[in-house]
Amino acid sequence: MLRVVVLGAAAGGGVPQWNCGCPNCRAARNGRPEIQSTQASIAITADGEHWFLINASPDLRQQLIATPQLHPKPGKLRHSPISGVILTNGEIDAVAGLLSMREGWPFTIYAHERVLSILKDNSIFNVLNEKNVARRAIELDKAFEPLLPNGSPSGIEIVPFEVPGKGAWYLEGKSHPSGRDGAGDTLGLRIVDKASGNYFYFVAACAAVTEDVKARLAGAPLVFFDGTVWRDDELIAAGLGSKTGQGMGHIAMSGDAGAIATLAGLDIGRKIFLHINNSNPALLHDSEEREIAERAGWQIAADGTEITL
Template sequence: MLRVVILGAAAGGGVPQWNCGCPVCRAARDAHPELRSTQSSIAISADGEHWFLINASPDLRQQVIATPQLHPKKGRLRHSPISGVILTNGEVDAVAGLLSMREGSPFTIYGHPNVLAILKANTIFNVLSEANVKRQPIGIDRAFEPQLPDGTGSGIEILPFAVRGKVAWYLRDKTLPGGRSDEVGDTLGLRVSDKATDKYFYFLAAVADVGDELKTRLAGAPLVFFDGTVWRDDELIASGLGSKTGQSMGHIAMSGKDGAIESLAGLGIGRKIFLHINNSNPALLSTSQERAIAERAGWQIPRDGTEIVL
């Protein structure tokens, strides 16, 4: 069986964000603690014993503490069931948690060469000794099976594919690590499947738009995790929280003619779950009109810790 645990559903900063007094953050601090959410990441397993993270959020330590499936095995002085981390981009939200995994347990980091070049260029990631933590390049449209620490197969097959997005924000207008001149590979979607059962799902934490190729790929999928950063493209500007649009950050809006809800309607997707939801997004509020619209369209806003079995 393919198991998925949602470790965090929020975008960068989490909910509540440390310095934010927006309606959602105020509610999360006070009357509605159920709104609290850590930054986006999921854990996957085919055997319930060995787990792989998709992205390592800055909140990883807190997420591991809150997730019994990721606790060390009883009776072991040093142990972790986390066998690897698959990175879909090089944003802070996706890689900062790697620094919490520096205490000596072996695992493998899987990432596109563009993203691995970002890690190599920042020497703080050298605390993850490559003698203990392997860095394995993955290619676009090239399926791979993550390996367990003993070198055997995990029973999970992952197919990375390119989606339209943006290079990590902190690299805008800078020379890109690795000497490259384009952004192909900076933003990946993943098709994750159980080799024994052929059950599968899609994971897309950052998507700038939905074209025909992506619609064809996702059609009929039993489960899709999809970028839910903002409700409307100018949300941060309209709410007075910032100057960036969703598109400028490489994120599609939930709503609107070209938004995720309308673009993915009618594709026969079994279960649709938004992840990477920004604290500015009114769909987080269960009583909001935006939440009602999303739910009528068959979308879910998950809570941290939710487990799904395929």
């Protein structure tokens, strides 16, 4: 049995963002707490005891406090049910939470070598002593099984695959720490419970729905998919920034080339948007955009949501 808990559903900065006075952030602070959200991450388990995080957001400490399944075992001075962290990219909102996991508990970081090179290049991540926190490289389209701290199998199989996207924004215009060009900066994951065969997809960042992406997601029982912006020029139109969704490496929900249209008709059982930016009007439960998304069969993720497959 595969269990999934949404730790955070928002894009970088969360909702509300610390310095933002946009309509959604004002609403989140004043009378609409249901749209408050921390930065995107989920936790998965096959045995209900050992958990793996998919990305470690800057809000991780807050997320762990809010999630009883991830609390230390009663009576233990030092304990965590977290056995590992699987990184899908090297952005701040995917890796910064690792720094909150520096208190000497063993776990393993799984990431593409391009992302591992980013961690190695930044000495602040040395607070995660590799005697306790191993770093394991994962390869595109090659299945791996994350292990428990004692080395036994977790019962979860993960297949990482390339999706259209961008490298971490803080590396723009700089040489990549890996020393070469190549795929691996933006990953989707196929996550399988080996005992039952049940599976789902996690794609928190994606710049376009290609034929390869369609072929992978077709018929899936559950898909978490990039819902950063409603329209491509959303931040520009709202006066919140100068970049388009595409310019940040994210597909829009709406439009002929958006996620709703391009993923329609693929017989996906349950479709859930996450990594939702504070600018996205679909956050509001009574918005026209939310109604359009729900009418098309999509859900908007919320912190704390638990799903069993």
